[in-house]
Amino acid sequence: MAKQRLVLTFPHKVVEEPITYHLIKDYDLVVNILRAKISPQEEGRLMIEIEGEKNALNKGIGYLKRLGVRTQPLAQDIRWLETRCTHCTLCVPLCPTGAILVDRDKMEVSFDKDKCIACGACIPVCPYKAIEILF
Amino acid sequence: MAKTIAEINKKIKKGxxxxxxxxxxxxxVEEKGVKKASQEVDVVTTATFGPMCSSGAYFNIGHSKPRIKLEKVYLNEVPAYTGFAAVDILIGATSLPEDDPRNRVHPGDFAYGGGHLIEDLVAGKDIKLVATSYGTDCYPRKNLETWINIKDLNEAVLFNPRNAYQNYPVAVNLSDKVIYTYMGTLQPKLGNANYSSAGQLSPLFNDPYYKTIGIGTRIFLGGGIGYLVWQGTQHNPGVARTKGGIPRSSAGTIAVMGDLKKMSPEWLRGTSLRGYGASLTVGIGIPIPILNEETLQYTAVKDKEIYTQIVDYNKTYPEGGSESLGEVNYAQLKSGKITFQGKEVPTASLSSYAKARKIAAILKDWIKKGEFLLTEAVKLLPSADSGVTFKPLKERPIR
Incomplete structure (x- = not known):
């Protein structure tokens, strides 16, 4: 089994395409929608986690590409600006997935991109604007 | 055998x-005991790095031709105070641009204020100054718009009336709605507990009765060198203490100043506290000279021996109270969760222990290299028996 977290960008013409239905029915993938939005220009963005047989996963992503949906790994859209972070820990209890970790001996914060679901809960509480999400 | 600061400085100079x-x-101390450690160790460095709202800077921009007696001044839109002579400007960390929406859409972001301006100034960025005045015979000019830069200022001084609080409450929210405070965003029904102290590293916990710290003490301030200039506003040394002398709630504070031009944006950081306002996060390090066994004993204080009070920031604090819901120590707070009223509550800190640790190491390095000598305080801070207290306002309505 393989798992990927992706940000999908839909051009206008495929906004109404039921792609999650096809990913599930045609490629037997487990699809978890983390976040979705349609911008004023009617470009759709979808943050998803897809899981399945490696082969099926690749075919499913191939299907998205054929439709004209741009895909990129979720991790590219989240930035922890380490030089801005003061390691205060204010954001830590608000992270629902444990992506923001604290080494309790050193009291230093680290960020695990793979666990982040880009919910954005940490962003407004950070006094130093040390986390950015481009979504 | 007791040592003097002069003797310690001799050793520092010799490396x-x-x-x-x-x-x-x-x-x-655990390994060698107090007596032996006090003979061997000369200086213990302490530090803290956290939002300190009672901070600011003043500077002199030099005279324009023709001259202006500055009256209304905005620096990157942030209003500054000009009630000193003609071209001296004072800017406070919490000052906000007039067009900042504040909490009109609650909670406000407070993306840029006095603290951010001070960070930008220290970083060497050009700052936009817009000024108006009424004009006099000797200062005829009425408008001034110019870029200014810290390198061109005549004096640029960080001046913080209240920093480095000796202890601070833990903020919680007992209500059923989210609240946005200077202690961070507090989730309803004890959803989180926020604290702000470097605990065992924090300066005033290591000299709890101010036996070495006082006016004239040379310190690490904002990445440069500063001086302690007075007790801080709200200095309140008479609060209840543990057997070891550690205040169980907010107690001593210090006023500090230093040359802003020698400081660094790494240790003076603009701070946005959602729903509350802007601030400045300040790095301070204070050396404690080990004069005798007593001064050493105090520096050996551990997180688990330092207690503070849990306060409800939904009702108690806003209404002017400070009643405690309970007591916890900093070892518990730093573990990431406390058990309170039968509930496991996650904890978070506003002040950075990791950065405080780094400051203590930098100051240690400066002293070891002989670059930083200790000073004898001209006058020690008012201590627990001084009678100095922090009084609430006694309102006398004007009819």
């Missing part, structure tokens, strides 16, 4: 002083 941080001294 022979034994300097350790307030963290390192804990193990040394």
């Amino acid at each position: 022979e002083a034994v300097v350790v941080t307030a963290e390192e001294i804990i193990d040394i």
